[in-house]
Amino acid sequence: MKAGFKGSDLTLIATAISEVARNIVVYAQRGEISLRLATGGGRQGIEVVATDEGPGIADLEQAMQDGFSTGRSLGLGLPGARRLMDEFEIASTVGKGTTVTMRKWRP
Secondary structure, eight states, rough: OOOOHHHHHHHHHHHHHHHHHHIIIIIIEEEEEEEEEEEEEEEEEEEEEEEOOSSSSSSHHHHSTTTTOOOSOOOOOOHHHHHHHHEEEEEEETEEEEEEEEEEEEO
């Protein structure tokens, strides 16, 4: 099975991955991003899972608001990645780390 994405969809996926990777580098220093082809509900696409063992996010609701940042960034990373992908899930435990799962379905 091929992912089958073209043009602007590839740019959206790459940008979303870049945003979560930046968060790993800035806040956790280490992490892992994996990609796999995904299927579900008769659809095909890609699933991206980003995990780290960083400090975690104390207030996920606040972290997902445009403009919120605990650092010196514009606060567009996680909310921006959410807008670029079709599905976005985040789980975080303070002191243990964060996992972001994103999916983009083929048109």
